[in-house]
Amino acid sequence: MNIKDVANCAGVSISTVSRVINNTAKVSEDARKRVEAVLKETGYRPNSLARELQQNKTYTIGVLICVTELSMSSLSQSINAITDVLKANNYNIMLANSRYHADEELSIFNTFKEKRVDGILYFAAGFAKKHYAMLKNYKIPIVMIGQKSNYIDMPYVIHDDFYAAKTATEYLIQMGHQDIGFIGLPDYDEAAGLERKKGYKLAHEMNNIPLNPSRMTEGDFSIESGYEAMKILLKNPDDRPTAVFATTDFMAIGAISCANEMGLKVPDDISVMGFDDVHVAAFYQPPLTTIHTDTHAVGTKAAELLLSLMDKENPNKITKYVASYSLMERGSVRPLSSI
Amino acid sequence: MNIKDVANCAGVSISTVSRVINNTAKVSEDARKRVEAVLKETGYRPNSLARELQQNKTYTIGVLICVTELSMSSLSQSINAITDVLKANNYNIMLANSRYHADEELSIFNTFKEKRVDGILYFAAGFAKKHYAMLKNYKIPIVMIGQKSNYIDMPYVIHDDFYAAKTATEYLIQMGHQDIGFIGLPDYDEAAGLERKKGYKLAHEMNNIPLNPSRMTEGDFSIESGYEAMKILLKNPDDRPTAVFATTDFMAIGAISCANEMGLKVPDDISVMGFDDVHVAAFYQPPLTTIHTDTHAVGTKAAELLLSLMDKENPNKITKYVASYSLMERGSVRPLSSI
DNA sequence: AGTTGTGCTGAAAAGCTTTTCATGCAAATA
DNA sequence: TATTTGCATGAAAAGCTTTTCAGCACAACT
Numbered sequence: 001m002n003i004k005d006v007a008n009c010a011g012v013s014i015s016t017v018s019r020v021i022n023n024t025a026k027v028s029e030d031a032r033k034r035v036e037a038v039l040k041e042t043g044y045r046p047n048s049l050a051r052e053l054q055q056n057k058t059y060t061i062g063v064l065i066c067v068t069e070l071s072m073s074s075l076s077q078s079i080n081a082i083t084d085v086l087k088a089n090n091y092n093i094m095l096a097n098s099r100y101h102a103d104e105e106l107s108i109f110n111t112f113k114e115k116r117v118d119g120i121l122y123f124a125a126g127f128a129k130k131h132y133a134m135l136k137n138y139k140i141p142i143v144m145i146g147q148k149s150n151y152i153d154m155p156y157v158i159h160d161d162f163y164a165a166k167t168a169t170e171y172l173i174q175m176g177h178q179d180i181g182f183i184g185l186p187d188y189d190e191a192a193g194l195e196r197k198k199g200y201k202l203a204h205e206m207n208n209i210p211l212n213p214s215r216m217t218e219g220d221f222s223i224e225s226g227y228e229a230m231k232i233l234l235k236n237p238d239d240r241p242t243a244v245f246a247t248t249d250f251m252a253i254g255a256i257s258c259a260n261e262m263g264l265k266v267p268d269d270i271s272v273m274g275f276d277d278v279h280v281a282a283f284y285q286p287p288l289t290t291i292h293t294d295t296h297a298v299g300t301k302a303a304e305l306l307l308s309l310m311d312k313e314n315p316n317k318i319t320k321y322v323a324s325y326s327l328m329e330r331g332s333v334r335p336l337s338s339i
Numbered sequence: 340m341n342i343k344d345v346a347n348c349a350g351v352s353i354s355t356v357s358r359v360i361n362n363t364a365k366v367s368e369d370a371r372k373r374v375e376a377v378l379k380e381t382g383y384r385p386n387s388l389a390r391e392l393q394q395n396k397t398y399t400i401g402v403l404i405c406v407t408e409l410s411m412s413s414l415s416q417s418i419n420a421i422t423d424v425l426k427a428n429n430y431n432i433m434l435a436n437s438r439y440h441a442d443e444e445l446s447i448f449n450t451f452k453e454k455r456v457d458g459i460l461y462f463a464a465g466f467a468k469k470h471y472a473m474l475k476n477y478k479i480p481i482v483m484i485g486q487k488s489n490y491i492d493m494p495y496v497i498h499d500d501f502y503a504a505k506t507a508t509e510y511l512i513q514m515g516h517q518d519i520g521f522i523g524l525p526d527y528d529e530a531a532g533l534e535r536k537k538g539y540k541l542a543h544e545m546n547n548i549p550l551n552p553s554r555m556t557e558g559d560f561s562i563e564s565g566y567e568a569m570k571i572l573l574k575n576p577d578d579r580p581t582a583v584f585a586t587t588d589f590m591a592i593g594a595i596s597c598a599n600e601m602g603l604k605v606p607d608d609i610s611v612m613g614f615d616d617v618h619v620a621a622f623y624q625p626p627l628t629t630i631h632t633d634t635h636a637v638g639t640k641a642a643e644l645l646l647s648l649m650d651k652e653n654p655n656k657i658t659k660y661v662a663s664y665s666l667m668e669r670g671s672v673r674p675l676s677s678i
Numbered sequence: 679a680g681t682t683g684t685g686c687t688g689a690a691a692a693g694c695t696t697t698t699c700a701t702g703c704a705a706a707t708a
Numbered sequence: 709t710a711t712t713t714g715c716a717t718g719a720a721a722a723g724c725t726t727t728t729c730a731g732c733a734c735a736a737c738t
Contacts, residue, residue, distance in 0.1 A: 049455055071410050080438070
């Protein structure tokens, strides 16, 4: 069933059918009625492949995320926000997950190009620089999310990772902690993980606390990696940090889980601070003290930014946005003095 | 840049270029080399819209999920499994989330039809029957996931919700509990939530324990709803259940959170049993005793089933699959006698 | 009555592939 | 030498829309 069949059934030309469907020009009352009747009866839906081919526009935005598991990510709210904005502007979403494989990201970019998406929202987790050669003369508008991209010179929307991490660390210091363990992320250029580490370091510097490299461990976003990192930090019973800053809520959960198994109570025996304010964070036991990031705003801004980028009439010049954050004092951190 | 440009650059016809790209027929060494050089130099990618239009096949599978938030769902492993199977068979995925709105589901089905997906994986949460009229003469192959579909007569892959829920309840009974609260889900026909409720009921029947309607509450998958339901169950300090079966891990987490706030320790003062064995479940405090569902198998089977459905040469006849489950004894349930 | 204008309509082109079919040429056979 | 075979190639059709452009009929003018 195609537009030609509909035209035949209604006794009009395909042009007229197209006009009725898209409401793009005037059609006589009489003709319109007949076409609409056929449309309803047959349940005909235009082939969007043909339309998109002819218009050279797919009304589809590629969203590339990079998480090992959908449920383990802090970006579901961002995705909801993106959906809202794009849907309101009549765009569809094509969501693809690289699952943290750089080569898979590349292949997704290629798919996006072949599928002719109109724009891309790129939740980057560190591989962007690797794709530099490819991205350099990639014609489709891209907004990068969660990672700066000065190197590649691409519009971006990020969380204030650096200052937020500094704030988090300073909060622990204010609470009297001087020996603060760190569970970080791989050191990719410009990535959020690296920014958070820098914030942790600066807080130490500004408070004249020497950095202790043996206190700095690394995870990979997962609960398990937080667990393993904590194991290292707690290895020596005589030499343990009094607080730990995990740069991800899920890693914080892993860390607390590990502490519990070693017979340490959080926050009584050791404080743990998270980052992200994931949905479960408030309901964990103890409720996680963490950095709340405005993921909704990030999603909204990114989508809006992309939309304005794609609008050739009045191109936007504001191509960077840094979302605000706040510290959520809950139950996983307590002052040192009270131990 | 299109295939014509490539042909011109290489000094051959477009047919030859197509043949080189798709490796679909023999091309002289000489011509092939020239084409490949141009391909590499220009970074040309064929317009898949045109290809798909002409082949009447999109190599795309629509995956329709129905969750309020990506991170709050138990299906991320299923999705990973689906991705693996489909990718291995050269299919792309178009993931869409109805966010629990029946009308949105309908609109997504329409989009899938317009975009000409080759098949659909439908994570149903109860609305399927509403869409009966539409689905009845919907031409695209669909596999339903997580919900039976005898009414609509559609192939499906499900968890063994009924027996798993019965097993869970019987476990609590074996532990000496006779007064078991229930946090269920809306009663949609054939949906998983209803099956779990039936399992809970049967376990009571078979053990001659009368059902107490005031012990049966309802949530909506979310942590918050579990919290609220628990509030109701614990309202009266003199009349509380000794155990609670939450039909979702996240609702169990909400319930435990509520219990804690009311000064009740889990499992010392009250036992809580979950369902799903979500990733965080094992790392929660206390670690959740729950039903482990084989989400990976469900995803894999569903994708394979769809693939075989789409294969017109040798159509598969096995159109139903029920995944296995197991009970994970962890820390949120304890025998009644020891209280 | 002749001209201009208006309002619908349909034919045809364009968008980019894949694929079929026919052709030309060289090699192999009779 | 004449004929057949085979291979590589290009022209053209098909897949389904949207959109432009020209045309037609009729009404409203001068």
